[in-house]
Amino acid sequence: MTARARLIILVVAVALLGTVAFASVMRASQRAGERDTAQPGGPPVSAGSVSLAGSGRMVFRNMAWGPYRDDLVSVPVGDPGGARVAAPVRCLRFYAAAGTGVCLRKEDGALQETYFASILDSGLRTLREFPVGGIPTRTRVSPSGHMAAWTVFVGGDSYAGSNFSTRTSIVDTRTWELTSSLEAYTIIKDGRPYHAADVNFWGVTFSDDGHFYATLATKGQTYLVRGDIAARTVTTMRTNVECPSLSPDGTRLVFKKRVPGADPDEPWRLYALDLKTMEETPLAESRSVDDQVVWSDEHTVMYGLAGDYGDDLWSVPADGPGAARRVALAALNPAFIG
Amino acid sequence: MYLADRGPTAATAPADADQGRTDRAAQPGRALRAIPATVLALGTVSLITDVSSEMVTAVLPLYVVAGLGLSPLGFGVLDGVYNGVSGLVRLFGGHLADRGRRHKAVAVIGYGLSALCKPLLLIVHTLPLISGVLALDRTGKGIRTAPRDAMISLASTPENRGRAFGVHRAMDTGGALLGPIVAFLVLGAATDGYDAVFTVSFCIAALGVLVLVLFVPGGRAPAAGSMGTASVADAGGARGSDGAAAGTSAPGGDEVSGGAAAGSPAVTLRSAVALLRIPDVRRLTVTATLLGLTTVSDAFVYLMLQHRLGISERLFPLLPLGTAFFFLVLAMPLGVLADRVGRRRVFLGGHVALLLAYGLLLMPLHGDVLPFVVLALHGTFYAATDGVLPAAAAGAVPAELRASGLALIGTGQALARFCCSIAFGAMWTVIGDQAVLGIAMAGLALCAGWAAYALRGPETA
Structure with missing residues (x-):
């Protein structure tokens, strides 16, 4: 083949491949544009003020298409599927309690995306923000609003290999003292101090300003741990507990549990754990749930499941029997105000 | 196609070209021009391929977590196992390339396999399958590494080999640095456009394979030029005790002219181990x-x-x-x-x-x-x-x-x-x-x- 022929082939191929590449970007861009237009039949959203103070409201990340997609919105607790009021605060993950909010958000850069944990006051103003080392997954605030915790996925970047781990941080919003990784805590496993390189923490749920529950994973096993912030210790309690969420009265946990025989793509089911009797009860949701549930009252938990436009919000009784029901379309990470 | 086009001249033409380059390289200030076209072509292939693969690696965590809503924990579980397999694949690729002297053909398979993995990412949506595609991608990398490095070494003169590899590695790393930038440019133009990132990545990878097919000479004989192989044969011959190894290379410098056509000793697993x-x-x-x-x-x-x-x-x-x-x-x-x-x-x-x-x-x-x-x-x-x-x-x-x-x-x-x-x-x-x-x-x-x-x-x- 002559040099000329090769050059012609190359030019034609560049033109062809370039067209395909360009078309794919344009198509994706157009699709992204469509998501800025509200879907017919979707929940009505309008701009307004969202507050973490007050009462009878539920605040969450709006995933419905339209100009307010990904904004924090507020709805009446009694009508979660109704009209949404949006504030221009965008979070990947959100939680709030007693007028303190945590917004885990993304900032785009040229070489990579960067992520921050912003602590918000009741008017959604940023009080303090902390850079975090990876993609956000869970966040919680203590019932008093004083303590905040978040978990991100770290690693897996282009050069350091594809091993992921989690990093969980806790901050005291009164002193701004930050524990950037729970791995700094002493682990007490089966009554003895425990060390391992592969320790991961995720899914903190606070019982008060000094104590919390969370998931610890090591050597392929997950554990429910109870954490003591003053003593900087975590103590293992039982195995196969992920993303615990403590009931408002502090007596029960609802968590996701890996069930044997399940499809490896959908391994988790929701269970309740009575902390007094340590008895487990399966909840009525039969699908796999990968979320840290939120208690909407003493007897009900809410969680996200994939829907047509982002996650939909579902609820199920926290005591066992009953049925799951969809609470709101295109809604993620609810927090109950007041 | 290009492979078939190369006639018997393949063995001698590059050798002559390299000879000329060596002379020029001896003069100062000619450093860049002394790099054989084959090495530049292979460097370009690596640069393009690394842009393509690093594009994917840069967005994959975000895609898995934000796009698919999956947990990436356990993503690297097979990483360790695969590291071992990858080493064996490299040995296999090297052996396959030497057998029948098909460095280029084996490299094309390796690069092609990795390129084909990109559209697969558009189809698979679960973690085990994504891990599988990544494993396949790394198989391609394992297959192509040895024949590619062999081609670089055979295309350069012994005196300039370090420079040739240096240029190739610099181009390779340059591509790795560019990849994430391209990926985030695409995501900037199309929010959540992970499918666009994978499609663009595939187009770039395909271009890399094409550059390899079109601009890297194939030919069934090592295009080393007589000097490279002669010195090796000398080295082997001088140490006469290394019977098995020396036996694999024809004595003297005539193996390039005669070896390819007359059939040099078969490349067997035994000779590789030897x-x-x-x-x-x-x-x-x-x-x-x-x-x-x-x-x-x-x-x-x-x-x-x-x-x-x-x-x-x-x-x-x-x-x-x-x-x-x-x-x-x-x-x-x-x-x-x-x-x-x-x-x-x-x-x-x-x-x-x-x-x-x-x-x-x-x-x-x-x-x-x-x-x-x-x-x-x-x-x-x-x-x-x-x-x-x-x-x-x-x-x-x-x-x-x-x-x-x-x-x-x-x-x-x-x-x-x-x-x-x-x-x-x-x-x-x-x-x-x-x-x-x-x-x-x-x-x-x-x-x-x-x-x-x-x-x-x-x-x-």
Whole structure:
């Protein structure tokens, strides 16, 4: 083949491949544009003020298409599927309690995306923000609003290999003292101090300003741990507990549990754990749930499941029997105000 | 198609061209022009392919978590297992390439396999399947590495081999640095457009394969030019005791003209293994493996930097870019230096740089400059070893077994590094980061000392 022929082939191929590449970007861009237009039949959203103070409201990340997609919105607790009021605060993950909010958000850069944990006051103003080392997954605030915790996925970047781990941080919003990784805590496993390189923490749920529950994973096993912030210790309690969420009265946990025989793509089911009797009860949701549930009252938990436009919000009784029901379309990470 | 077009002239034409280049290269200021077109073409292929693959790696975590709503934990579970398999795949690719001298064809398979993985990412939406696609992608990488390095070594003259590998590694790293930028440009134009990232990545990968097919000469004979192979044959012949190995390369310099057409001895697995009977190959393999055993993996170096120097969460993901930057800038100069003062010396020098980096990490120092110095030393280590080792090895391995030989040495090094990272990780938790790095440093010093002794004396070109 002559040099000329090769050059012609190359030019034609560049033109062809370039067209395909360009078309794919344009198509994706157009699709992204469509998501800025509200879907017919979707929940009505309008701009307004969202507050973490007050009462009878539920605040969450709006995933419905339209100009307010990904904004924090507020709805009446009694009508979660109704009209949404949006504030221009965008979070990947959100939680709030007693007028303190945590917004885990993304900032785009040229070489990579960067992520921050912003602590918000009741008017959604940023009080303090902390850079975090990876993609956000869970966040919680203590019932008093004083303590905040978040978990991100770290690693897996282009050069350091594809091993992921989690990093969980806790901050005291009164002193701004930050524990950037729970791995700094002493682990007490089966009554003895425990060390391992592969320790991961995720899914903190606070019982008060000094104590919390969370998931610890090591050597392929997950554990429910109870954490003591003053003593900087975590103590293992039982195995196969992920993303615990403590009931408002502090007596029960609802968590996701890996069930044997399940499809490896959908391994988790929701269970309740009575902390007094340590008895487990399966909840009525039969699908796999990968979320840290939120208690909407003493007897009900809410969680996200994939829907047509982002996650939909579902609820199920926290005591066992009953049925799951969809609470709101295109809604993620609810927090109950007041 | 191009493969078939190359007639019998293939064996001689590049040799002549290389001869001319060597003469010019002897003059100062001709450094860049002395790089054979084949090496530039292979460098371009690597650059393009790395843009494509790093695009995917850069967005994959975000895609898995934000796009698919999956947890990436356990993503790397098979990583370790696959590291071992990847080494074996490399050996297989090298052997396959030498058999029938199909370096280019095997490289095309390797690059093509990786390219085909990109559209697969558009279809698979579960973690096990995504891991499977990544494994396939790395199989492609394993297959192509040895034939590609063999082609680089065969296309360059012995005098310029270090430079040739340096240029190739610089282009390769440049592509790796560009990939994430392209990916985030696409995501900037199309929010959540992961499918667009994968499609663009595929188009770029396809272009890489095309450049390889069109612009890298194939031909069934090693296009080494008589000098490269003659010196190898001389080296083998001079050490008459290495019967098996010497037997694989025809004596004297006539193998290039006669070997391809008249059928040189068949390349068998046995002859590939027999490479280890060549003292130089054996020494290089043992040295590279020993040094690999004490080479702490990048992730640990960055973790140490963070622990000891308090690098912020925000800057942490940028640390690998620092290493890559110095690797990119220094790869060619150190390759040229290797050609002048000896590849083994530079290869050892690279490990001294790594030793210094370990030392700095262990000293109770603080300061804003220190991370840069450590990253510069780390990048220097890569620039002085990654391309220099195959350049050094090429001189010791006969042309007909070049890919097998490079794969052998490369696999030894890679597996040793893998063992090191497992041992390092296990010891890290038991005795702490400082103590384990101290041990690694002592081990590296010992191995480097032994290597300096073992690799003394004149090296084969």
